[in-house]
Amino acid sequence: xxxxxxxxxxxxxxxxxxxxxxxxxxxxxxxxxxxxxxxxxxxxxxxxxxxxxxxxxxxxxxxxxxxxxxxxxxxxxxxxxxxxxxxxxxxxxxxxxxxxxxxxxxxxxxxxxxxxxxxxxxxxxxxxxxxxxxxxxxxxxxxxxxxxxxxxxxxxxxxxxxxxxxxxxxxxxxxxxxxxxxxxxxxxxxxxxxxxxxxxxxxxxxxxxxxxxxxxxxxxxxxxxxxxxxxxxxxxxxxxxxxxxxxxxxxxxxxxxxxxxxxxxxxxxxxxxxxxxxxxxxxxxxxxxxxxxxxxxxxxxxxxxxxxxxxxxxxxxxxxxxxxxxxxxxxxxxxxxxxxxxxxxxxxxxxxxxxxxxxxxxxxxxxxxxxxxxxxxxxxxxxxxxxxxxxxxxxxxxxxxxxxxxxxxxxxxxxxxxxxxxxxxxxxxxxxxxxxxxxxxx
Amino acid sequence: xxxxxxxxxxxxxxxxxxxxxxxxxxxxxxxxxxxxxxxxxxxxxxxxxxxxxxxxxxxxxxxxxxxxxxxxxxxxxxxxxxxxxxxxxxxxxxxxxxxxxxxxxxxxxxxxxxxxxxxxxxxxxxxxxxxxxxxxxxxxxxxxxxxxxxxxxxxxxxxxxxxxxxxxxxxxxxxxxxxxxxxxxxxxxxxxxxxxxxxxxxxxxxxxxxxxxxxxxxxxxxxxxxxxxxxxxxxxxxxxxxxxxxxxxxxxxxxxxxxxxxxxxxxxxxxxxxxxxxxxxxxxxxxxxxxxxxxxxxxxxxxxxxxxxxxxxxxxxxxxxxxxxxxxxxxxxxxx
Numbered sequence: 001x002x003x004x005x006x007x008x009x010x011x012x013x014x015x016x017x018x019x020x021x022x023x024x025x026x027x028x029x030x031x032x033x034x035x036x037x038x039x040x041x042x043x044x045x046x047x048x049x050x051x052x053x054x055x056x057x058x059x060x061x062x063x064x065x066x067x068x069x070x071x072x073x074x075x076x077x078x079x080x081x082x083x084x085x086x087x088x089x090x091x092x093x094x095x096x097x098x099x100x101x102x103x104x105x106x107x108x109x110x111x112x113x114x115x116x117x118x119x120x121x122x123x124x125x126x127x128x129x130x131x132x133x134x135x136x137x138x139x140x141x142x143x144x145x146x147x148x149x150x151x152x153x154x155x156x157x158x159x160x161x162x163x164x165x166x167x168x169x170x171x172x173x174x175x176x177x178x179x180x181x182x183x184x185x186x187x188x189x190x191x192x193x194x195x196x197x198x199x200x201x202x203x204x205x206x207x208x209x210x211x212x213x214x215x216x217x218x219x220x221x222x223x224x225x226x227x228x229x230x231x232x233x234x235x236x237x238x239x240x241x242x243x244x245x246x247x248x249x250x251x252x253x254x255x256x257x258x259x260x261x262x263x264x265x266x267x268x269x270x271x272x273x274x275x276x277x278x279x280x281x282x283x284x285x286x287x288x289x290x291x292x293x294x295x296x297x298x299x300x301x302x303x304x305x306x307x308x309x310x311x312x313x314x315x316x317x318x319x320x321x322x323x324x325x326x327x328x329x330x331x332x333x334x335x336x337x338x339x340x341x342x343x344x345x346x347x348x349x350x351x352x353x354x355x356x357x358x359x360x361x362x363x364x365x366x367x368x369x370x371x372x373x374x375x376x377x378x379x380x381x382x383x384x385x386x387x388x389x390x391x392x393x394x395x396x397x398x399x400x401x402x403x404x405x406x407x408x409x410x411x412x413x414x415x416x417x418x419x420x421x422x423x424x425x426x427x428x429x430x431x432x433x434x435x436x437x438x439x440x441x442x
Numbered sequence: 443x444x445x446x447x448x449x450x451x452x453x454x455x456x457x458x459x460x461x462x463x464x465x466x467x468x469x470x471x472x473x474x475x476x477x478x479x480x481x482x483x484x485x486x487x488x489x490x491x492x493x494x495x496x497x498x499x500x501x502x503x504x505x506x507x508x509x510x511x512x513x514x515x516x517x518x519x520x521x522x523x524x525x526x527x528x529x530x531x532x533x534x535x536x537x538x539x540x541x542x543x544x545x546x547x548x549x550x551x552x553x554x555x556x557x558x559x560x561x562x563x564x565x566x567x568x569x570x571x572x573x574x575x576x577x578x579x580x581x582x583x584x585x586x587x588x589x590x591x592x593x594x595x596x597x598x599x600x601x602x603x604x605x606x607x608x609x610x611x612x613x614x615x616x617x618x619x620x621x622x623x624x625x626x627x628x629x630x631x632x633x634x635x636x637x638x639x640x641x642x643x644x645x646x647x648x649x650x651x652x653x654x655x656x657x658x659x660x661x662x663x664x665x666x667x668x669x670x671x672x673x674x675x676x677x678x679x680x681x682x683x684x685x686x687x688x689x690x691x692x693x694x695x696x697x698x699x700x701x702x703x704x705x706x707x708x709x710x711x712x713x714x715x716x717x718x719x720x721x722x723x724x725x726x727x728x729x730x731x732x733x734x735x736x737x738x739x740x741x742x743x744x745x746x747x748x749x750x751x752x753x754x755x756x757x758x759x760x761x762x763x764x765x766x767x768x769x770x771x772x773x774x775x776x777x778x
Contacts, residue, residue, distance in 0.1 A: 172696050175724040191728065191766045198696060198727045 002076025003052045009068045010041060010048075010353035016067045017041045020227045024056045025204065027188020030075055037072075040227040044320070044356045047349075050075065057188075058082045062207060079194060169196035176201045228317040239378040242296070243416040246375050247428050251435045253391045253406040259438050263332050272336035275311060275365045278388060279335050281434040283307035283327035284441040286361055289427035293360045295381040296418040304360040310379060311339055312364035313346040320346050321379055323359040367391060373409035383418035384427075387411040408435075443626060449619040451593035452482050452558070455600035456520060458629055460490050463518065466604060469496035470505060470522030470558075479524050480560055480619055502531035506557060510540050510609075513555040518604050525571050526561035526613060529579075540609040541584030552607045556600070560614040562653060562703055563751045567616070569739035572747070574652070574704035579611040580681045580713065586634055587681040589613040591655040593623040595678055598632030606634060615652045615703075637684035639691070643673035646761050647691040649714050650676060650701040654733065654752065658701050661757035670765050680710055688714060689721045696727040697764040701757050706734035706776075731760035733776050752776040 007017055020038040024030055035047035036056075054075040061072045074082050167184045169177070173196045177184050180201070187204050189196035225233070256277055263272050286293040286307040295302045307328045310321040322342035327335055345351050362379040365388035376387035387410070394407040410431065414424040434441040446454060459466040467490075468483060474497040477484030487495045498505045502523055509521040523529050529536065536557065543551045563572040579587045586608050590596035596614065603610035640655065641662055650658035655676045662672035673691050677683055692698045698718050700711030715730040736750045756776035 170727040171723050172725055172727040192763070195728075195766075197766065 002054070002057060002074050002080055002082060004071040005036065005051070005073040005075060007039075007066045007068050007070050007072055008048065010039070010046075011357050014041055014068060014353075016065050018065045018227070019061060019063045019072065020045060021063065022059055022073075023047065024050075025186045025188075026056055026059055028056050028186060029078075030054060030056050038227070040231065041353060044351055044353055045227045045231065045317075046352055054078075055080075055188075167196065168194060169201075170198065172198045173201045176205070180205045226317050228315075228320070232318050235380060236377050239380045242378055242380065244378055244413050245416055245421060245424070246411055246413050247421070247424050248373065248409060248411045249428055249432045250394070250407050250409045251432045252396070253408045253435070255437055256435050257391070257406055267333040267336070270333050270336040270340065272332050273339075274367070274391065275363060275388070276332050276336040276339055277438070278363055278365070278386070278435070279309045279311065279324060279327050279339070280330065280332050281438065281441050282361060282363060282386060282431060283309060283330075285427055285431040285434055287328050288430055289423065291423050292384050292414070292419055292427040294383045294418045295360070296383060296415055297381065301383075301418050306360070308358050308360045310359040310362035310382070311342070312362060312376075312379075313343050315346045315349065317349065320351060320356075321359065321362055322346055322351055322355040323357060325358065362386070363388060367408065373411055375411055376413050378413055378415055380415075383415040384424065385413050386431075387413065410435075443624040445622050446593045446597070446625045447620055447622050448590075448593045448596055448614070449480065449482055451597040451623075451625060452600060452614065453484070453486065455597045455604070455629065456483070457486060457489065459518075459520075459601060459604050460486075460494060465516065466518045466520065467494040467496065467512075468520045468522065469498050469508065471498055471500055471524050473497060473522055478522060480614075480616065482558075482614075482619070483522070502528045503535055506532040506535040506540070506555075509555045509557070510535060510543075510553055513540075513553045513609075514543060514551050518554045518556075520556040520558060520600075520604060523557060523559040525567075526559040526575050527570050527573050529557075529559060529575065529611075532557075536579070536585070536609070536611070537582050541582050544608065545584055553609045554605075554607045555609045556603045556606075556612050557609065558600075558612045558614065560616050560619075562615040562617055563735075563740045563747050564617040564653070566742055566744050566747055567740075568742040572740035574702065574735070576611070576613045576651070576680060577704055577708065577710045577713075580710060584608070585681065586610040586679070587613070588634065588679050589615075589651045590678060591615070591618065591650075591652055591676050593621065594625040595632060595638065595676075597625055598630050599634070599678060601629055601631045602634050605631070610634070613652070617653055618656075621656075632678070634679045635682035635684055636679065637675050637677045637687040639687065640674040640676055641672065643671040643695065645671045645695055646697040646699060646764050647673045647675060647688070647695045648699045648701055648757060648761065649688055649691075649711070650674060650757070651680065651710060653703050654701040654757065657752065657754040658699075658757050660754035661761060664754070664758050665761045668762075668767070670761060670767075672761060677714075683713075683717070685717050685721065689718060692718050692722045693725045696725050698722075698726070699731045699733060699757065699760040699764060701733035701752065701760070703751055704734055705737050706732040707737055709734050728764040728766070731763050733757050733760050736776065 018040040020040050022037045023035050030036060030050045030053060032051060032053045033049050036050040037048055038045055039048045052075045055078045056073060057076045057080055058074045066072055168189060169184050176198055182201055182204055184196055187196050187200050190200055191197035260272065260274055260277055290303050293304050293307055306326045308323050308325045309327045310323045312319060312321050324335055324338045342355055359382060362382055362385040364376045364385060366374055367388055367390035370390050373389040374387050376385045379385050389409040391406050391408045393404045395402055396405045396407065398405065412424055412428050456468060472479055473483040474487040474492060474495050483495065505521050509519040512519045523532065540553050540555055543553050561573055576587060576589050579585050586606060588599050588603055588610055590599045600612060603612050640659055643662065648658040658674045662674050665672045673695055675688055675691055700714045702710055704710065711732040711734060715732060718730055719726065733752050733756050735752060738750055740750055741747050
């Protein structure tokens with residue numbers, strides 16, 4: 001019995017997603033929980049896991065935007081027949097067996113499918129009889145050994161679709177696969193008895209070929225946009241349309257530095273960073289200035305009860321901003337543990353949609369790169385983002401004396417539609433006090 | 443263009459050759475007054491006289507032997523063996539004599555002999571008068587083998603056979619004598635070794651001979667209604683064989699069916715299948731299907747005969763098999 005793979009709703013408000021690529025080919029076995037395809041939403045590109053085990057019988061939608069709930073693939077048993085229009089219809093009625101035009105094989109009626117699957121169990125003994133006949137034939141001087149090249153295919157490919165047995169493919173299909181470097185083991189056959197025919201190989205060859213962009217002959221390297229890159233571009237362009245302003249303060253980091261050292265001694269295994277302390281102190285400041293912990297939503301301003309703080313992370317594919325929820329309730333060590341977890345997963349490309357949900361404020365720290373200060377672009381729909389520079393010894397006047405103090409510059413970018421200059425400044429002043437005297441956050 | 447029946451076309455080729463060339467004459471059982479058991483030579487005695495239209499005793503060995511002797515002396519005899527089943531009686535002459543003299547004499551002798559014969563089921567002639575034995579002769583170096591399926595082909599090919607300096611086994615099919623076709627006003631010789639593409643197609647090549655050419659054309663029409671485009675190729679000459687036309691066609695369609703009325707086992711289709719798999723191996727997208735009679739003597743009872751020999755539906759089943767649309771692979775029994 002086959003089951004439809006439908007586009008999941010990964011988060012509130014998700015109406016559609018963009019299928020980036022399939023991680024399994026048609027005909028490949030799939031285990032429940034194995035990554036099946038890459039899905040791009042406006043928050044994240046993530047691998048979506050299979051919800052059933054079996055064979056990926058059909059990919060109905062190879063790529064592109066799809067609304068939630070639509071059938072995008074079918075998982076079932078090997079050899080099971082799949083209606084050609086599975087997934088092409090609206091969600092919920094994918095069992096039509098309408099036959100349209102001369103679409104070749106694999107689209108027979110339900111009867112045929114039953115017959116095929118009924119034949120399947122008999123395959124092993126039938127193969128044995130075939131081998132026996134082959135052995136008899138070879139004693140008469142007739143060679144029935146497959147050509148060396150075909151044996152090589154059997155040995156190199158894992159032959160998963162055929163349960164480790166020889167892959168059935170026509171000579172033409174083998175030639176095309178050889179010429180185009182396609183592994184026959186990755187294909188499903190639509191010919192008689194599951195034989196891979198030329199059409200199957202051509203279909204497989206056509207899919208990735210469409211994505212290849214010709215390299216320009218000049219020295220300019222043209223890099224196709226990754227889906228992460230595309231998302232970044234779209235969202236930050238959107239952010240740029242918000243009327244934003246910036247506020248900057250410099251803070252004495254002596255106390256925060258001492259605090260960090262103490263926490264590291266107490267919690268050596270989680271190894272907190274200054275970002276974790278800033279997240280905790282920002283959360284405390286946000287709770288006192290809740291109009292900054294907000295979003296502009298066209299006809300209203302949404303003010304949030306908890307400080308869910310996003311941390312900008314440089315992942316291999318580009319910037320991502322996983323969210324640490326309810327930082328106002330967490331200890332620095334708890335925040336550090338949560339932050340370490342999402343950063344690690346961000347670098348491995350394993351973040352899930354949930355990791356990006358419900359952020360209310362973002363911290364972007366480029367201090368480790370020696371950046372003194374910078375202006376961050378809003379992370380919509382959030383109303384504010386904090387840009388954190390490096391801690392460095394600067395000459396300051398303290399009690400009339402010129403002294404060197406570890407100093408850090410914080411720059412707050414605010415969405416003026418939600419936050420006025422005074423409220424932003426008020427928040428920043430509180431945050432500055434907390435950083436200089438963390439005890440005030442109690 | 444005149445329309446001739448297959449029977450008239452054979453007679454026309456014989457008569458024109460005999461009018462043009464005194465060296466051409468015909469001999470066989472009951473070919474003179476009776477005009478041959480299939481009526482092919484009717485009226486020829488009146489035109490050419492008993493010296494050139496010769497009745498013979500009932501001995502195929504003697505008939506063929508006389509033809510070989512005359513041919514080696516410079517004549518171009520055309521002998522008629524009433525049924526191809528009876529070529530068995532003349533095998534020694536055909537295989538050991540006719541096929542060998544040119545080679546064994548180092549080219550000093552030649553045997554420009556044409557042996558016309560006919561056969562085939564479809565009219566209840568029984569097991570001894572219905573066989574299709576053309577493949578036997580394709581096995582013998584030194585012979586040429588022709589199997590014509592239409593009036594224009596039979597006329598042009600018989601002419602070329604008469605004027606070929608090698609012995610030619612010339613097969614006609616009993617059930618084709620009545621079919622008609624427009625033929626060129628002037629007899630146009632058809633070179634031996636040149637296939638005819640009856641119908642062009644994209645998906646499957648059917649290589650058919652004799653009666654099965656017509657069955658294949660009918661099957662192609664039905665396949666087309668199912669969206670399968672079929673190319674029908676008649677080799678016309680089985681030896682020498684126009685391999686290029688067949689192989690090129692299969693390279694285009696990637697699928698091949700061979701069809702003849704003879705049994706498939708060791709049949710001519712087996713040879714075609716061997717050639718195709720060897721020369722077009724990397725172009726094949728499906729196993730080559732063979733269509734032929736069931737491996738039994740041809741029954742006398744019409745219903746059983748009908749069941750044993752292949753028809754257009756068997757060719758269609760094979761076509762469907764190659765494109766993966768068949769319900770089962772062993773239904774018909776005509777398809778191997």
